[in-house]
Amino acid sequence: MTRLHRLLVVEDSESDIELLREALSDSEPALELDVVRHGEDALSFLRREGEFESAACPDLVVLDLNLPRMGGFEVLRALREDVDPRLRRLPVVVFTTSATATDIDKAYDLHASSFVTKPTAFEHYLDTVRAFREFWLRVARLPANA
Template sequence: MTRTAELHRLLVVEDSEADVELLREALSDSAPAVALDVVRHGEDALAFLRREGTFSSAERPDLVVLDLNLPRMGGFEVLTALREDVDPRLRRLPVVVFTTSQTSTDVERAYDLHASSFVTKPTAFESYLDVVRAFREFWLRVATLPASSG
């Protein structure tokens, strides 16, 4: 069932404050409504999703927006860990790779690791807003997502 009236949660795994603010701007007029949780490192993303440590009360997101270029643990490592997790809710969790990379090897590797989609961040402000709104529309209004509760 497609969910349209409820609040959707996005986990944004992004170390750039400027990119986080651009995402907030693009989603501010959001319909459906979106709540953002932000972590800066891959290790924190996994702890958040697994509800470990300081993230023990974290709400599971409906969608992960994952940058590839992260300090310490990169996006590919996060994606690998999610797809190999014992928890089926994490293995099924949609992950949008949202990165500056345009290389075919990164695209292929992301899909080999079962990314749900690969989106290159536009550099122009209006294009950036359009792209974020387009994947919000698809992933949160059109697509049927797996249950995230629990």
């Protein structure tokens, strides 16, 4: 039996969230999505603080860079500097509209697991999401979560 995988999506755009849900709707292996809309909630969710104290630990974080209140780079930095080893090694896929070398380099300097630019065409978007889903949830070995 294939185990259920959990993704935390950190995205403020409702249309991007819906596109991601659509692209992952036929997921195999099984997939559960949790969504937060800004960086502060992402950290609270992952640290199981406040309203998120009973949140399930995700296997993978899909992180936009352009977020209100706390941007994606700040979230990534906070995760990689966290005292909790579970958060430091949690795979984070930066999934953003940016394709600039500066953003790509900065994401990897902050130890992003991968950097994916969101395609603008619907079919390319679906193909891209399915490709990183295939890699991260079927091919890659993910760290054990506590």
